Amino acid sequence: MTQSASDPMSEAVKKVLVIIPTYNEAENIGAVIPRVLDVCPDTNILVVDDNSPDGTQKIVESISQTDQRVKLMRREGKGGLGTAYIAGFKYAIDNDYEYVIEMDADLSHEPGEIPRFCKALTDHADLAIGSRYAFGVSVLNWPMKRLLLSYGGNIFARVVTGVPVNDMTSGFKAFRVEVLKSINLQTIRSNGYAFQVEMNVRAYRKGFKIVEVPIVFTERRVGTSKMSKKIVFEGVKIVLIMGIGRVLNFFGLRKH
Ligand SMILES: Nc1nc2c(ncn2[C@@H]2O[C@H](COP(=O)(O)OP(=O)(O)OP(=O)(O)O)[C@@H](O)[C@H]2O)c(=O)[nH]1
Ligand SMILES: [Mg+2]
Numbered sequence: 001m002t003q004s005a006s007d008p009m010s011e012a013v014k015k016v017l018v019i020i021p022t023y024n025e026a027e028n029i030g031a032v033i034p035r036v037l038d039v040c041p042d043t044n045i046l047v048v049d050d051n052s053p054d055g056t057q058k059i060v061e062s063i064s065q066t067d068q069r070v071k072l073m074r075r076e077g078k079g080g081l082g083t084a085y086i087a088g089f090k091y092a093i094d095n096d097y098e099y100v101i102e103m104d105a106d107l108s109h110e111p112g113e114i115p116r117f118c119k120a121l122t123d124h125a126d127l128a129i130g131s132r133y134a135f136g137v138s139v140l141n142w143p144m145k146r147l148l149l150s151y152g153g154n155i156f157a158r159v160v161t162g163v164p165v166n167d168m169t170s171g172f173k174a175f176r177v178e179v180l181k182s183i184n185l186q187t188i189r190s191n192g193y194a195f196q197v198e199m200n201v202r203a204y205r206k207g208f209k210i211v212e213v214p215i216v217f218t219e220r221r222v223g224t225s226k227m228s229k230k231i232v233f234e235g236v237k238i239v240l241i242m243g244i245g246r247v248l249n250f251f252g253l254r255k256h
Contacts, residue, residue, distance in 0.1 A: 016043040016118060017097040019088035021081055025105035026054040027222040033063055033070060036103070036111040043114070046091055047105075048073045048084040081171075081226075082188060082195035089180045101174045106220035109172040116213050117174035126179050126208035129165060129200070130172035130215035141219035153235060157197045160243035163204045165212060169193045169235075172215060179203050192231030194238035201242050205249075 018036055047060045064070040092100045099121055103109045120128035132139050157168040183202045190198045248254035
């Protein structure tokens with residue numbers, strides 16, 4: 001039997017890497033890894049840890065010793081989400097992975113959604129974004145203040161950058177590796193939420209096909225948030241810079 005491009009079985013032949021950045025996720029990482037591997041036994045997982053003081057690395061190390069699908073990248077100190085992902089993307093490119101999934105460690109992202117992301121890529125998307133705002137709002141247990149910040153920030157990012165995506169800041173998404181290869185990762189400016197926006201803008205401006213896959217996002221139950229005012233300010237600044245770039249492009253004053 002031949003397999004068509006949209007045949008879910010053909011996903012099995014794709015080399016998939018799930019990248020999970022961690023900082024102090026000892027309470028979550030031991031639960032999330034087996035759940036991902038349960039749903040997607042053929043994937044590999046790369047945990048990029050920034051020398052978490054709570055012993056996250058020890059847990060990952062002990063899993064990786066008995067399961068070759070699990071890999072640990074150790075970084076010297078807290079360098080931010082963006083640089084952690086860029087290190088993971090380089091690993092994916094160097095090791096010939098074809099699909100690269102971004103996912104948080106805190107169980108806000110349901111591993112059961114990963115096959116839908118892979119299917120979206122197999123069905124010709126280049127970037128599949130797990131969207132909390134595709135149909136109204138699908139976020140559980142967030143305080144109203146946090147929801148308004150995220151929802152408002154997404155409208156701001158969408159309007160200013162002109163990228164037609166409802167959830168620009170989602171950290172649950174899947175790339176074809178060609179997208180990552182085509183973006184000059186060294187020139188990515190942002191490190192917090194803006195990192196997600198910047199990757200989307202770069203992919204969109206290069207003409208890659210972006211689709212949103214509706215997801216339900218659940219607030220973390222354990223561990224602490226790394227969200228800060230600094231991350232929010234960085235987001236506003238980077239979005240405005242990208243908006244200026246858009247205007248310059250429109251008037252032909254800058255090449256991308
Ligand atoms: N390697 C690395 N991972 C990080 C860093 N900051 C955050 N992370 C991880 O990135 C993922 C997302 O961070 P969260 O703190 O959950 O941020 P968030 O999801 O935006 O916010 P909350 O869920 O509300 O806490 C988690 O897996 C974190 O452990 C960092 O500086 N380095
Ligand atoms: Mg989180």
